[in-house]
Amino acid sequence: MATRSDTAGVKSAVRTLDLIEHVFGHPDGLAAQQIATALAIPLSSLTYLLTTLVERGYLRREGRLFLPGEGLDRLSRRAPPSLLDAARPIVHALRRRFDETASLFVPVEWDMRVAMTETSTQNLRYAMEVGVRVPLHAIAAGKALLASYADARVDAYFASTGRARFTPHTLADEAALRRQLADIRRTGIAFTRDELTHGISGLGVAVVQDARTALSIGVAVPSIRMSPALGDQIAADLLAAKRQLEARRG
Numbered sequence: 001m002a003t004r005s006d007t008a009g010v011k012s013a014v015r016t017l018d019l020i021e022h023v024f025g026h027p028d029g030l031a032a033q034q035i036a037t038a039l040a041i042p043l044s045s046l047t048y049l050l051t052t053l054v055e056r057g058y059l060r061r062e063g064r065l066f067l068p069g070e071g072l073d074r075l076s077r078r079a080p081p082s083l084l085d086a087a088r089p090i091v092h093a094l095r096r097r098f099d100e101t102a103s104l105f106v107p108v109e110w111d112m113r114v115a116m117t118e119t120s121t122q123n124l125r126y127a128m129e130v131g132v133r134v135p136l137h138a139i140a141a142g143k144a145l146l147a148s149y150a151d152a153r154v155d156a157y158f159a160s161t162g163r164a165r166f167t168p169h170t171l172a173d174e175a176a177l178r179r180q181l182a183d184i185r186r187t188g189i190a191f192t193r194d195e196l197t198h199g200i201s202g203l204g205v206a207v208v209q210d211a212r213t214a215l216s217i218g219v220a221v222p223s224i225r226m227s228p229a230l231g232d233q234i235a236a237d238l239l240a241a242k243r244q245l246e247a248r249r250g
Contacts, residue, residue: 012049015041019049020058024072029065055116055130056088083209086248087217088116090241094219095119098234101126101220105141108133110161112142112216126200126220137163137177138170138196141204141218147184148206148214154181169194188242189235193223201226203234205242217241 018039023030032050036043050066053059058071087104094102095118103117111133119127128134136142136157146157163172171177184190193201204218219234 015039015045016049016053019046020053020072023059023066024068027068029062029067031064032066035066051130057085083207083213083245083248084115084215087207087215087241087245090245091116091217092118094217094234094237094241097237098219098221098230100225100234101128103128103141103218103220105134105145105216105218107145107214110157111135112145115215124222124225126197126222128220134196135164137161137172138166138192139204139218140190140192140202141206141216142190143177143180143192144184144188144190144204144206144218145214145216147181147190148208154178166196167194167198171195188239191231191235193226199223201231203231203238205238207242207245209246209248 019035019041022035022039030038032043032046035041035050036046039046041049050059050061053071054061054066054069056071057069059066060069061067084104084106091102091104094100099120099122101117101120104115105112106115107113114128114130114132114134117128117130119125134142136146146154149157158174158177163174163177164170165172171180180190188205190204191202192204196202199222200220201223202218202220204216206214206216208214217238219238221230221234
């Protein structure tokens with residue numbers, strides 16, 4: 001006999017398929033309220049589905065409108081997933097395993113941009129917004145990305161940036177940051193505590209596919225909840241994700 005969770009899962013899957021088919025049937029785009037009305041989906045539930053489908057590339061957003069994305073085309077071509085696409089399920093799994101906010105970042109000039117984020121369901125949590133740019137030096141995933149750069153690029157970074165202090169704990173000094181980058185290169189993992197935001201700790205890894213393709217994955221935890229044991233568990237999972245993604249081809 002099907003359990004309540006089984007039934008809920010099937011209902012969610014049906015809604016997702018209905019949503020994709022409906023938007024693809026309106027190539028000029030639909031607003032969320034139009035979709036909710038047409039499919040009789042509560043707006044609160046629809047918002048999560050839309051966000052997930054946009055993050056995975058099946059839909060895209062232009063202002064208030066949701067339009068067909070390239071995800072189905074990619075599947076029909078049977079092309080191997082990009083590094084970014086391959087990393088998305090891992091970020092989802094990290095959030096589910098630890099119920100802490102997990103995010104995926106891509107480099108943009110001397111910053112990085114939030115490409116995907118899944119927020120913890122706990123009452124005390126940290127949240128990020130997709131599309132926002134964040135500095136490399138003050139967040140664990142950014143430090144990991146910076147540590148993955150070649151020496152000449154790291155030199156250019158220090159010569160080109162001012163590295164703002166966001167809290168009294170932000171590490172902005174070049175010599176201190178270089179020592180930290182050396183440690184990250186040795187261990188593969190970056191750690192921050194209260195550097196970008198008071199009360200938030202983070203762990204991060206960089207994933208490098210080739211000289212032109214890299215991203216980073218981070219997990220943010222309220223510092224009051226960041227125990228040594230939890231930090232070790234998150235670090236182990238992040239390093240495993242790094243190895244898995246860097247071992248792929250394509």
